[in-house]
Amino acid sequence: MLRGMLFCIGILPSGCLCAISNVLAFLAEHVVGYRRKVAMDNLRKAFPEKSEKELRRIASASYRNFFDTTLNIFRIRYASQKRVMRSVAFKNLEMMQNLYAKGKDGVLLAGHYSCWEYIGTVQLSIGHQTIAAYQPLSFAPLENVIAEARRRFGAKMAVLREVFRVLMEHQARGKLTMTLMVSDQSPARGSCTHWVTLLGQLTPVLIGPERIAQKLNSAVMYLRIVERRRFRYEYELVMLSENAAEEKPMAITKKFYIELEKDLRRAPHCWMWTHKRWKHQNRYEIEKKYE
Numbered sequence: 001m002l003r004g005m006l007f008c009i010g011i012l013p014s015g016c017l018c019a020i021s022n023v024l025a026f027l028a029e030h031v032v033g034y035r036r037k038v039a040m041d042n043l044r045k046a047f048p049e050k051s052e053k054e055l056r057r058i059a060s061a062s063y064r065n066f067f068d069t070t071l072n073i074f075r076i077r078y079a080s081q082k083r084v085m086r087s088v089a090f091k092n093l094e095m096m097q098n099l100y101a102k103g104k105d106g107v108l109l110a111g112h113y114s115c116w117e118y119i120g121t122v123q124l125s126i127g128h129q130t131i132a133a134y135q136p137l138s139f140a141p142l143e144n145v146i147a148e149a150r151r152r153f154g155a156k157m158a159v160l161r162e163v164f165r166v167l168m169e170h171q172a173r174g175k176l177t178m179t180l181m182v183s184d185q186s187p188a189r190g191s192c193t194h195w196v197t198l199l200g201q202l203t204p205v206l207i208g209p210e211r212i213a214q215k216l217n218s219a220v221m222y223l224r225i226v227e228r229r230r231f232r233y234e235y236e237l238v239m240l241s242e243n244a245a246e247e248k249p250m251a252i253t254k255k256f257y258i259e260l261e262k263d264l265r266r267a268p269h270c271w272m273w274t275h276k277r278w279k280h281q282n283r284y285e286i287e288k289k290y291e
Contacts, residue, residue: 002141009071010078014231017071021230025063035274042273046199046264061269068230069115075231076117077149088118091236093125095221096178100127104242105167105177105218109209111184111260114225114270115233119180123154128178129170130155133163164212171216180223181209183256186276192283194250196257199264201278203257210252213244220244220252222259227270 009020028034039062043055050058076084099106106128110116123130132150134157137143147157158166163179170177185206187193192204213220222238240255241247264271 003145006074006145007078010074010076011080017068017075018230021064021067021071024067025060028067029060029063038276039273042275042277043268045201045278047268048200058269059273062271062273064230065114065227065270066272066274069117072115072117072231073146073149076120076152077145081153084118085121087231088121088233088235090122090125091234093122093237095237095239096122096126096128099219099242100176103176105171105216106179107209107213107216107218107220107244108178108180108223108237109183109220109240109256110180110223110225111263112182112272112275113184113260113263114227114267116180116182116223116225117149118233119223119235120150120155121153122178126178128176131158131163131166131170131177131179132156133158133160133179133181135160160208164215167212167216179212179218181212183209184260186280189280189283192280194253196250196254198257198261198277202281203278204280204283205253205257207250207253209256210244210247210250213241213252214247215245217243217245222256224259224263225270227267 009017012020029036036059039059040055043050043058047055072087075087096106108119110119120130120132132155134150136159137146150157156166163181167177167179183206187204187206194205194207196203196205210220219242220240222240224236224238226234226236228234238259240252240259244252
């Protein structure tokens with residue numbers, strides 16, 4: 001029954017998906033009140049210069065962005081390939097193709113920003129084996145649909161804790177990889193050992209993606225996502241380092257957050273403000289390891 005419902009949603013035209021997303025966003029924000037206070041507190045910290053009216057508008061749009069991203073997963077899984085490919089355009093795909101010609105692996109870093117789910121379609125245009133790093137959901141039926149969507153065009157999935165092993169196996173077989181990692185998660189409370197400044201806020205960061213790239217001496221790119229209109233996206237690749245092993249510690253991570261902040265200032269509604277982004281700021285004085 002669930003799959004049948006998701007199939008029906010996935011094949012709908014964009015206008016219908018927008019309407020569904022609008023309704024779900026309204027219910028989440030104004031009826032359920034899902035993390036509304038968290039979102040507003042985050043926005044006040046990030047943009048103290050903006051009025052409450054502006055911040056509320058950004059918050060409301062961010063709820064729509066969340067449900068747009070969710071509905072896009074069902075489109076990728078169930079819509080025709082033609083419709084899926086119309087939903088995304090790559091601006092400079094030759095960057096990946098040039099890396100393949102040089103025999104270089106790639107790591108593609110993205111934030112929880114706009115809709116990154118279409119990256120799996122890149123497998124149709126590059127020689128690398130695309131690997132999507134992920135954390136499984138506890139609700140298995142939905143997790144299965146998401147995994148099928150991400151694998152549909154030939155990408156492989158790797159649980160986050162097993163990514164390095166999977167990449168080493170591919171490297172041992174001489175197969176070049178292009179690995180997508182969503183990299184702006186907050187560390188666990190006891191693991192806040194590396195920090196950057198994001199939107200004026202001390203922010204603890206994970207450095208696992210950087211370390212993986214350095215061990216493999218991969219090229220590292222940032223995935224810039226521009227929403228041309230709802231359910232239509234442009235992906236641009238920004239080179240952070242062509243040889244990660246040559247970079248100083250934290251250099252790649254800092255470059256990633258510089259690019260992410262550019263996007264957050266350009267279109268802040270595309271980020272998931274309902275996450276408790278700065279809940280561990282009090283750990284900074286304890287750890288004394290600000291980079």
